[in-house]
Amino acid sequence: MIQTTNDSSWQEILAGTIKNTEELCRRLDLKQDALPADHPLLKNFPVRVPAPFLARMEIGNPNDPLLLQVFPGAAEANSTPGFINDPLEESNANPHPGILHKYKGRALLLVTSSCAIHCRYCFRRHFPYADNLPGRQHWRESLDYIANDTSLSEIIFSGGDPLTLPDAYLGWFIEELSRFDHIKRIRLHTRLPIMIPQRITESLCELLANPRFQTILVLHSNHPGEFDVEVDEACQKLSQAGVCLLNQSVLLKGINDSPATLAALSERLFSAGVLPYYLHLLDRVIGAAHFEVNEKDASVLMKKLQATLPGYLVPKLVREIPGEAAKTLAV
Numbered sequence: 566m567i568q569t570t571n572d573s574s575w576q577e578i579l580a581g582t583i584k585n586t587e588e589l590c591r592r593l594d595l596k597q598d599a600l601p602a603d604h605p606l607l608k609n610f611p612v613r614v615p616a617p618f619l620a621r622m623e624i625g626n627p628n629d630p631l632l633l634q635v636f637p638g639a640a641e642a643n644s645t646p647g648f649i650n651d652p653l654e655e656s657n658a659n660p661h662p663g664i665l666h667k668y669k670g671r672a673l674l675l676v677t678s679s680c681a682i683h684c685r686y687c688f689r690r691h692f693p694y695a696d697n698l699p700g701r702q703h704w705r706e707s708l709d710y711i712a713n714d715t716s717l718s719e720i721i722f723s724g725g726d727p728l729t730l731p732d733a734y735l736g737w738f739i740e741e742l743s744r745f746d747h748i749k750r751i752r753l754h755t756r757l758p759i760m761i762p763q764r765i766t767e768s769l770c771e772l773l774a775n776p777r778f779q780t781i782l783v784l785h786s787n788h789p790g791e792f793d794v795e796v797d798e799a800c801q802k803l804s805q806a807g808v809c810l811l812n813q814s815v816l817l818k819g820i821n822d823s824p825a826t827l828a829a830l831s832e833r834l835f836s837a838g839v840l841p842y843y844l845h846l847l848d849r850v851i852g853a854a855h856f857e858v859n860e861k862d863a864s865v866l867m868k869k870l871q872a873t874l875p876g877y878l879v880p881k882l883v884r885e886i887p888g889e890a891a892k893t894l895a896v
């Protein structure tokens with residue numbers, strides 16, 4: 566067993582993430598072909614794995630479904646037609662740095678560029694964050710944009726992972742948003758409750774329990790093996806704070822592309838008080854082609870899932886098509 570980190574603060578765990586392939590392999594007793602350390606794909610988007618997530622991986626198993634999400638395999642270097650840097654064309658969709666407003670009624674605030682984990686399939690792995698993260702003093706413009714657009718009712722904290730920010734900074738955003746009467750809901754998209762469940766502190770829960778808003782937290786869990794007792798406790802604390810818990814996954818070849826795994830994920834989510842929301846088809850970003858499941862196979866999977874589970878445990882299969890008014894249903 567790998568040493569778990571119960572007693573450390575979430576900040577210490579976050580600072581202590583594994584940051585290179587060598588260490589990852591050493592900790593899991595693996596000898597694996599990987600991208601060379603000086604490969605641009607790795608330089609721009611290095612390995613990053615937090616200890617609590619590592620502890621749920623099986624030692625010596627190169628095909629562990631948690632490991633495959635973070636391991637920079639040699640396959641990343643294969644160039645595949647149709648896989649590009651910015652598949653969602655997000656770099657054209659921000660009215661102001663730090664804000665993405667593509668859909669009616671809701672907008673994304675990109676509050677940070679950092680994540681606790683680097684997911685090798687991430688569609689934002691090449692996003693030009695440097696141009697997109699205003700300093701705190703420059704958030705005024707984006708906040709004014711929200712203040713002036715009364716068609717917005719929901720603000721989505723995204724990034725990066727918003728829960729890598731300290732409570733004080735998150736609290737500042739929530740406070741600012743609470744002044745705009747038209748904003749009814751805040752939503753966080755985050756992998757932190759899974760990656761570092763210690764992040765779900767009492768003080769965070771107090772912040773999120775703000776009666777001014779309905780609060781939604783969307784976990785990004787891809788596999789039932791990502792859950793353990795500590796993750797359950799984190800989810801329970803969030804539920805008790807009145808936060809509505811949803812999950813979105815990405816359909817990933819070799820990781821969760823079987824009806825049994827997806828059914829087990831839905832069941833596991835529900836036992837933690839989380840409802841399945843979306844199952845995303847992969848965004849076609851450079852370096853991620855080996856994770857792709859084609860739409861036809863995905864539809865077959867969904868049919869099997871529907872034949873197994875109650876309706877409320879079946880996520881919606883979607884893909885994101887640039888220029889559309891919402892995610893596009895794939896079946």
Ligand SMILES: *Cc1c(COP(=O)(O)O)cnc(C)c1O
Binds near residue numbers: 666672673892
């Ligand atoms: C996915 C996304 C949303 C949220 O869409 P929902 O269907 O409400 O979950 C909002 N804005 C942007 C830019 C998105 O990519």
Ligand code: SF4
Binds near residue numbers: 684687688690726
């Ligand atoms: S946590 Fe989300 S934003 Fe961060 S690397 Fe993973 S998929 Fe990308």
